[in-house]
Amino acid sequence: MTLASDRTEYFRRLHHGSELLLLPNPWDVGSARLLASLGFAALATTSSGYAATLGQLDGSVTRDQALRHAAAIVAATDLPVSADLENGYGDSPEHVAETVRLALDAGLAGCSIEDFTGGADDPIYDRARAAERITAAAEAAHAGPTRLVLTGRAENYLHGRPDLADTIGRLQSYQEAGADVLYAPGLRALDDIRTVVSSVDRPVNVLAVAGGPSMAELAAAGVRRVSVGGRFAFALGALVEAARELLGGNPTALFARSALGAEAAQAAFAAAPPP
Template sequence: MTEQTSQAAKARHFLELHRSERPLLFPNPWDVGSAVLLASLGFKALATTSSGHAATLGRLDGQVSREEALAHASALSAATDLPVAADFENGFADAPEAVAEAVTAALGTGLAGLSIEDATGRDADPIYDLAAATERIAAAASAAHAGPVQLVLTARAENYLYGRTDLADTIARLQAYQEAGADVLYAPGLAGADDIRAVVTSVDRPVNVLARPNGPTVAELAELGVSRVSVGGSFAFAALSAAVDAATEFRDRGTFSFLGAAREGSAAAKKAFS
């Protein structure tokens, strides 16, 4: 099997997982070690996290370059036999042709899929207008599906992450992205069961939902018809929180209760990395 054939098979398998798993649990590693660890725990596919990756570089979300994101995607894809999809932010460009160029570049990383969002990255104008956003998704879909490797394209409607709690507009955007060629649809920030159900029943593509505090459980999301559940940067930041707690105990109390958790982590790493 050639490398390209293997990547194409991963992409096909990844898309099929959206139909065979109810829902597909889609954790987000932030580096090679966490990717290998999560693969060892039995997950069937992995996704990068832009915020988690940025944190490994000492930066905030949105401060990673396209070239850095491509290198990160390549490293994680090579680290495991599982399908890996990339959080590719807004394609690192405004113009549809530049988004398509970025997706074409992503094909060379071994990925099985990627996501493109409709957030601009500009505080004064955070969301592309619908026509421009749809044109960008159409360009991304054309590039993702142009060759023997059919990358699974997730189109993201970012309204709820920017305080635009407009369900009707969010649904209209997802419907437009579906028509533009997206394989999976995603509106991060949705939390209420009624809103999630409204999205799922308004489109004909698998829907991803981001885990939210006090939101529906995985079992409840399955009942709502959700096809995929991801966690974004939460695993990465939970790990950073544990590090802060351990360091604060060491600095302020001079005690070492964190060593118990460290031993458990070391054992998990040895099992995963051997």
């Protein structure tokens, strides 16, 4: 796949196939090539993971930075890439539409727009306003010959509002507004996930969480796509453990883990030379 339209159509089909779409989230070009070499069918950027590579917190990256990063991930492999574009980097529907148009220019196959305002006092957009923003995003995503796969995100569960009824109502309004995929990160209970899936008529993405349902359970519940957000990037815990081993004078496990990583990187990078 070389043309953006080919990647986008392939990405769209992956949401309607017989297999659960596992969508890993690389944080740089090297991790993108490594994950592609392991057999994943598509990739997605992670706002928190990319911010961590800059030594910054999630939410601090600018639109220009995010889009340059997304374009680099797109260029790293032949796989379709969906970008985490946070809240579209602006409050107004016009800002969101412009962000989506720039996502198309970056060669992306998909992107997500969330209803998080970025403010602690009032973290979630009013539902009507949030739907207006998704409408603008969908119009931009679907206006040309390459129809970006747009994911509408309901952020209640990540921001202290575990209201299933409101979350479902939001996802339904995003579906009506033109979203191709629906996503409520933070859902953990399998019964809640089943209820969401049965309440909408679009593919549903679920964020994998510790102690949450297995991939088999999610597939049986009708989930079509699973992502991991920044969790691969924040395997920084392994770095912390390895560093402490070295400080403690016994880096035995460090050598074993680094040998595995070096072997995988050698295979991935040799198979995917720089464009």
